[in-house]
Amino acid sequence: MAITKAASLSIRDSKSARWFVLLTVSFLMLTGYFFTDIMSPLQGMLRDQMGWSNSSYGTFAGSYSVLNVFCLMLIFGGIILDKAGIRFTGTFFVGIMIVGAFFNYYAMTDTFNNGGLGYDFLNSFLTDYKPSLKMAMIGYALFGVGVEIAGITVSRIIVKWFKGKEMALAMGLEMACARGGMLIAFSASPWMTGADKIISRPLAFGVILLVIGLLAFFVHNMMDKRLDAEVAADTSVVASEEEFKASDVFLLFKNPGFILISLLCVLFYSAVFPFTKFAPDLMVQKYGFAEEFSGMIVGLLPIGTMILTPIFGAFMDKKGKSASIMMLGSLLLIFSHTIFAFLPGNTGFAFAAMIVLGFAFSFVPAAMWPSVPKIIPESRLGSAYAMIFMIQNVGLMLFPMLLGAVLDSANEGLAEGAALNYTEPMMLMVGCGIAALVVAFFLRVVDKKRGYGLDLPNIQE
Numbered sequence: 250m251a252i253t254k255a256a257s258l259s260i261r262d263s264k265s266a267r268w269f270v271l272l273t274v275s276f277l278m279l280t281g282y283f284f285t286d287i288m289s290p291l292q293g294m295l296r297d298q299m300g301w302s303n304s305s306y307g308t309f310a311g312s313y314s315v316l317n318v319f320c321l322m323l324i325f326g327g328i329i330l331d332k333a334g335i336r337f338t339g340t341f342f343v344g345i346m347i348v349g350a351f352f353n354y355y356a357m358t359d360t361f362n363n364g365g366l367g368y369d370f371l372n373s374f375l376t377d378y379k380p381s382l383k384m385a386m387i388g389y390a391l392f393g394v395g396v397e398i399a400g401i402t403v404s405r406i407i408v409k410w411f412k413g414k415e416m417a418l419a420m421g422l423e424m425a426c427a428r429g430g431m432l433i434a435f436s437a438s439p440w441m442t443g444a445d446k447i448i449s450r451p452l453a454f455g456v457i458l459l460v461i462g463l464l465a466f467f468v469h470n471m472m473d474k475r476l477d478a479e480v481a482a483d484t485s486v487v488a489s490e491e492e493f494k495a496s497d498v499f500l501l502f503k504n505p506g507f508i509l510i511s512l513l514c515v516l517f518y519s520a521v522f523p524f525t526k527f528a529p530d531l532m533v534q535k536y537g538f539a540e541e542f543s544g545m546i547v548g549l550l551p552i553g554t555m556i557l558t559p560i561f562g563a564f565m566d567k568k569g570k571s572a573s574i575m576m577l578g579s580l581l582l583i584f585s586h587t588i589f590a591f592l593p594g595n596t597g598f599a600f601a602a603m604i605v606l607g608f609a610f611s612f613v614p615a616a617m618w619p620s621v622p623k624i625i626p627e628s629r630l631g632s633a634y635a636m637i638f639m640i641q642n643v644g645l646m647l648f649p650m651l652l653g654a655v656l657d658s659a660n661e662g663l664a665e666g667a668a669l670n671y672t673e674p675m676m677l678m679v680g681c682g683i684a685a686l687v688v689a690f691f692l693r694v695v696d697k698k699r700g701y702g703l704d705l706p707n708i709q710e
C-alpha cells in the first residue's frame with residue numbers, strides 16, 4: 250500500500266526519525282549479508298575437515314536459492330507482504346532466516362557430526378552426500394528464503410519512509426551497509442575459526458548477530474506502528490494499492506525492457522555472487538595467498554562498492570547514462586574475469602582484477618535498480634521486483650553448482666596437495682559476462698526505440 254499524499258506532518262517528516270529507521274533496517278541487512286557469505290572463505294576448511302568436494306560446496310552455495318526457485322517463495326513473500334504488511338512479513342521472515350542460520354551452524358558442530366539429532370536420518374539416504382552437507386543445505390535454503398524476502402521488505406520500508414525525500418541516497422546507503430556485512434564475512438570469518446580452525450565458531454557469531462538484527466527490526470516495528478497510526482488518523486491521506494497480482498506477471502513478460510533487465514540481472518549477478526563464493530579459494534589456489542588473508546583480498550570488492558555505488562548512483566541521478574553504464578559494467582566484468590581466467594597467478598593481477606570487478610559491481614547495481622521504475626509502471630513495481638529477484642535466484646542456484654562441478658572435473662586426478670586449476674570455472678564466468686554485455690547492448694537499443702529514458706537523469710529538474 251503506498252501513501253500518495255500526506256497533508257499534515259507525520260513521523261516520516263522528521264529527519265531523525267526516518268534516518269533512524271534506515272539505520273535499524275540497514276543493520277538488519279548487514280547481519281543478513283554477513284551470514285550469506287560467512288562460509289565463503291571457509292571452502293578449504295570444509296574440504297579438509299568436513300570432506301566436502303568442490304561440487305558439494307557449490308551445491309551448498311546454490312541451496313540458498315532452491316526454495317526461492319522451486320517453491321516460488323519470492324512470489325509468495327510478495328503476496329504475504331501485500332496482505333499481512335511490513336511488520337508481520339519482516340518479523341516472520343527474519344525469524345525464518347535465524348532458524349535456517351541455526352541449522353547451518355548446527356551442521357558444522359561436533360555435536361551433530363558425532364551422531365547428534367538428525368544425523369542418522371540424514372545419513373540414511375543419498376549416501377554420496379555427507380550428513381553435514383545435507384543439514385547445512387536445509388539451513389541455507391531456509392536462510393535464503395528469509396534473507397531475500399527480508400531484503401524485499403526492507404526496500405518497501407525505504408520507499409514508505411523516504412518516498413519524495415532522499416530515497417536514492419537511502420537505498421544506496423542501505424546497500425552499502427549490506428556490502429559492509431559481506432566485507433566483515435570475507436575478512437573476519439577465517440580469523441574467527443581461531444588457531445584450532447573451528448568452522449562452527451563464525452557461524453555461531455553469525456546467528457547471534459542475526460538475533461540482534463531482529464531486535465533492531467523490532468525497534469523499526471515500533472516506529473512503523475506509530476506511522477501507520479498517524480496515517481490512519483489523517484483522513485486526507487489517500488492510499489493506493491500496489492498488490493502483487495498473478496495477471497501482472499503475464500503483462501511483465503510482454504514488456505521487452507522487463508525481459509532484458511531480468512536477463513541482465515541474472516547474468517550479471519551470476520557472474521558476481523557465485524564467483525565470490527569461490528573467490529577466496531581462487532586466491533589461495535591460483536595466487537598463493539594464505540587462507541586467513543584470502544577473504545581480505547575478496548573483501549576489496551565490497552569495500553569498493555560501499556564507496557562507489559552511492560557515488561555512481563548520485564552521478565546517474567543527476568546526469569543519467571544508466572543504459573550506457575550497464576554496458577560499461579558488463580564490459581568490466583568480462584575484463585576482470587578474463588584476468589582471473591587467463592593471466593598468470595601474479596598477486597598484482599589478483600588485486601587489479603578485484604578492483605576492476607569492484608567498479609563493475611558498483612556500476613551495474615547503481616544503474617539497474619533505479620532503472621526498473623522507468624520500464625515498469627508504479628502499480629506493477631512490486632510484482633516486477635519479485636519476478637526479477639526470482640529470475641536472479643535461478644542463476645544464484647545453478648552457477649555455484651556449475652562452478653563446483655566444473656572445478657572438480659577440471660582437476661580430476663590432480664596430485665595430492667597440488668593447487669587447483671580455476672581456468673575452466675573462470676571461463677564460465679567470462680561467458681556470463683559476454684552474455685550480460687550482449688543483453689545490456691540490446692537493452693540500450695530497446696531503450697532508444699521505446700523511450701524508457703534509461704540514459705536520462707533519474708532526478709528530473
Ligand SMILES: N[C@@H](Cc1c[nH]cn1)C(=O)NCC(=O)O
Nearest residue numbers: 285397400518522614638641645
Ligand atoms: N538477491 C539480493 C540479495 C542477495 C545477496 N546475495 C545474494 N543475494 C540482491 O541481489 N540484492 C541486490 C544487491 O546488489 O545486493
